[in-house]
Amino acid sequence: MYMVITCFFHNMKLLVVVPVPLQSVEVQVDVKDHVATVVSTLLYQNKEEKPIEAVFVFPMPSEAAVCHFSAKVGQTLIVAEVKEKKQAREEYDDALSSGQQAFLLEESDQSPDIFSMSVGSLPPGESASIRLEYVTELDVQADEALRFCLPAVLNPRYQPTGTETGSVTVTSVPSSLVPYDLIFLARVQSARPISKVESNCTMDPLEFLSQDQTAASVKLAAGHKFERDVELLIYYKDTHEPSAVVEAGQASAKAGTLMGDPAVMLSLYPEFPKDIMSSVSSSGEFVFLLDRSGSMEGGQIASARDTLLLLLKSLPMGCFFNIYSFGSTFEQIFPESVEYKQETMEEALKKVEMMQADLGGTEILAPLERIYSQSCIPNQPRQLFVFTDGEVGNTKEVINLVKSNSGSHRCFSFGIGEGASTALINGLAKEGGGHAQFITGSDRMQPKVIQSLRFAMQPAVVDISVKWDLPKGVSATVLSPPLTSIFQGQRSLLYAQLTGQNKEAAEGCVTVKYSLAGRPTENKLNFSLKPTEDTGLTVHRLAARSLIRSLEQEQGDHRGQIDDAKKKEIIDLSVQSGVSSSFTAFIAVNKTSGEAIQGPLLRRDVPVPSNMMMVGCCMPMPRMVACSMPMRMMADRSMPMGMMADCDMPVLDALEIDCADVMLGAADCDDDDFYYDDEEKYALPESKAKRDPLLELVSLQKASGCWELEPALAKAVGKTTKDLEDKQPSAAKKEVWATILALVWLHGLKADAKDEWELLVMKAVTWLQSQNASGLAECVEAANSLLGCSVQKNALGI
Known part of the structure; x- marks a missing residue:
């Protein structure tokens, strides 16, 4: 398969013929209650005359536990092992240099929601089938649906000035040009009947597999290109009640280890006293931080303005507020938070109406540092709302900054549009003790934001403790980070390792105690210690993932330094559980191959869809694929600096293209030379659009x-x-x-x-x-x- 990509530079158009070895992606999703197991099969084929190395950089849910990676070449199946990342990379390079086929899967050093898959060397005419498996929890939405998202769109992460470049680079094309197909099937199973399944993509009708409607399947309509995130909203009847799943340990693992002992996953839905919830707090400092980078242009910035209008009108009299906006620089409406009244509200709204996506890049760290430098107002709890399309390269640094200030505020985050970084959005809310929301496709932003505002107006839950009441001889080791926030009607998950045995008693109890508006409150959950059948190792893998992420976040400063002892603990846990981490990788080597390669191994970067828009200083520019041409036009900064200044895209050196595969044609640029993604048009701000x-x-x-x-x-x-x-x-x-x-x-x-x-x-x-x-x-x-x-x-x- 070959793909013609049109690359635009200043007054020049380049036509690039790029071989794309990835032929198709087949995904099967098995949902059991609120957990999904995802198996992706990727078919690669080398149709060139020389051996190639195919590199695919793709998005992944940040909360996913990647637990299996294998390759099938002909009749040979090679199952990958988890090893320390440096060792895995060395084994991969050694295998290629000796003529062996090798397969490497690794998480980005910069962000846990980006993975890189390397397939090499693939001889001419050879095919390889790659199997990737992960498990993930499903988020609860405002309307009580469970949301599954298979990410496809991976926008290039903006790399702030002065920061180190990440280890992976995104090769992206407009979503309409994605060259490979997607076959997608989802099977849903629950103890409760399934009401409906909705999607942002065209699906075949839902097919129920049982008379009581507790099992169903749905699949994408034929011919679907993997050009957008695939979102499923699953609705159960009488859902979201507290539950527990106990899973037996792995028979081959040693007793006393995480994988050898039973593990339990608790789903808690706390219920607050009605008299407390009937009143809404009239105090608080509400700080809104809005992304105004170039990638927010069009409908996204307009929706954000409307949302700020609704938020400002919904605030209670007597509270305090301020609005910050950011791009390459940042602005704030007031020097410090002001009291909410008619005059300040009107002044803020006038400035909100003028906001455009005109501030360039995505430098979110500086405005956060400014917000945290402002002293908190006595008796006015700080609530931070962050709106962004989530495309930054220093994700871990941003999250660690929020974590270091978590004692002074709650952070509510909103990922806008496809391609928003799940690592950033979920990480901000988790470390800030708030709640995360994603707004994609035709979703209205307002209902989700107002739900988070309701959460922010709930009294802060403090003094949270978890008490385990287990039979004599049985103990629990909690594998999740401590609960720091609880909201009415929202699920909280706890994972624990159960050690010891007691044959007489088969019941346990967990009590969550906390203080709400000065009143001691508790919720209890009784559960059976008998392991649930047919769960595989899903709970253990999710528990291992939870513990690994917790250990990765236990770092001394907001720049993400981690000591050697902690790093070794993470690596040992990752290898033992077979779950990936930031310090490990999956490596598979086909030792039956080994013919010496004649000549250089050609690298082929597989493109992913992107919704990025290049915005020039004087005229709209199209979305661009990152090309590393012989003249190195991007790398040499030959594009005028005025045009580079407003770009919400890093300079990329990803796609190394052999000279024989390149056709160049130069022509003066005019409006007809520009292409746009799907039907979306770049439009200058309307002077006064008709409002809802x-x-x-x-x-x-x-x-x-x-x-x-x-x-x-x-x-x-x-x-x-x-x-x-x-x-x-x-x-x-x-x-x-x-x-x-x-x-x-x-x-x-x-x-x-x-x-x-x-x-x-x-x-x-x-x-x-x-x-x-x-x-x-x-x-x-x-x-x-x-x-x-x-x-x-x-x-x-x-």
């Missing part, structure tokens, strides 16, 4: 929670000013009538968006109650008559 009616109404609400009777309100609800004035009850004040009208419109016509407006409606109700106004029932009746609704007064909460 809901957001139009929201934009008119005052900081106190009320609306005013004005022409803009009449337009927002689809009426004239005269209509509103004629229907106003004579005894009602204008602001009271306007506020009731807005509430009836929201409840009657926008009930499906309740998750978005519920918090600001609570503000409005609080304002109405403070007015001690009479005639509210008449206002509700008049609003229903005007809008054609039938909303009851008690439904409004007044």
Whole structure:
């Protein structure tokens, strides 16, 4: 398979014919409750006349535990071993130099959500089938769905100035040019019936495999290109209840080791007292950090602006807030956080409306350092909201900075668009004691962000402890990091190794104790110690992954230094469990091969889809594939510096192309020379785009929670000013009538968006109650008559 890639440089167009040895990707996903086992089979074939080395750099869920890697060449199956990374690389190089085939799989040194697969040497006409397996937990969404994502899009990670270049480099093309196909099948099994399965891709109808609908399968429609992330949303009936899975140890492993002893996975869904949850905190310092790098251009920055509008309208009176935005540099609206009131809200909104994706790269570390340098406000708990498409090269450094400041705030993170780094987004929330959300495809950002705002307004859970009540002779060693945050209705996972035996008692109990709003609270989970059948080693691998990640994060400073003793502990655990780490790699060598290679081994980089957009200083530029041509145009910085300054893409030297495979054609650039990814167009900001009616109404609400009777309100609800004035009850004040009208419109016509407006409606109700106004029932009746609704007064909460 060959691929023609059009590369654009300043006033020059290059046509590059690139052989792509990866022919197809076949993925099978087995979901059991909230855990997925993913098996990917990649078929490689060398259709060239010389031996090649194929290198594929691809994204991986950061929470995944990679546990198997093998290759089949002809009838020979080679199963890879986990070894220390340096040793594995040396064995790979030695094998290639001696003419043997070798296969290497390793995690990026910079980020755990990027892997590199090297296949070499592949003789002319030879094929190789690569099998990669991992297990992963599924995230719980705002609507209680479980989210599985098979990442395909890997945007080049922006490398901040002055930082070391990572060990892997991304070779990317526009998603419409991905040259290999994807075959995808998912099988879902649960103790509870499956309600439905939704996807962002075209799927064949869901097929139930049992009468009680506890098992089902679904597959992608035929002919799907692996050009976008594949997302599944799985809905169970009566789901998300506390549960425990006990798994027997590996028979061949030594007792007393992690793999030899039984392991338990606890899924906890804490329930907070209703009287505490019925009240929303009116205090807090809310800091919003928005990515304005070039890759946020288009719909992403527009959605982020709308979301900030909704957030600002939903904040409670009396809190404090500030908004930072970043790219290559950063800006802040106020020198320090200010009290939330009408004047400060209006000033902030005016500046938010002007925000564009015009700040260049993705330097997130500097604004975080500035935020943390600001003193916390007494009795105003700091809540940090980070919005980014998550494409940075110093992921570990950023996460460690958040971790070192975790005692002073909670961090809520949002990955925007396909290709967002799961390592960065999940890491920020985990180390910041907050919650992570991903917004992809046609998702509305607002419901997910407001859910996180609700979490931020929950009282902070403190003094968390976990008590194990096990039979005599049985003990538990917790393998997960300590619980530092708990939210109402959100799952918390705990892994533990069970040591010892007791034949008489077969039950255990875990009690989670904590303090909530000054009140001691606890949740209990009783579970059977009898191992569950047919789990394989899924729980052990996830537990090993959890422990490995915890050890990797136990580092002295935010720059990620780790001592030799800790590194050895991680390597030993990775080798024992067969689960990858940042210090190990999978290595497989076909020792039956060994013919000497004549001439140099050609490297072929397999491209992945990218949603990156190059933005020049004076005109739009297309997304580009990273090419390392003989003239080294990118590496020599021959592109004008003004154009490089705004690029949210690092300078890459990835794709080494043999001269015989290159055709060059130069021509003056004009608009027709540019291509775009799919149907997305690069568009200059519209002066005044038509706003969603809901957001139009929201934009008119005052900081106190009320609306005013004005022409803009009449337009927002689809009426004239005269209509509103004629229907106003004579005894009602204008602001009271306007506020009731807005509430009836929201409840009657926008009930499906309740998750978005519920918090600001609570503000409005609080304002109405403070007015001690009479005639509210008449206002509700008049609003229903005007809008054609039938909303009851008690439904409004007044």
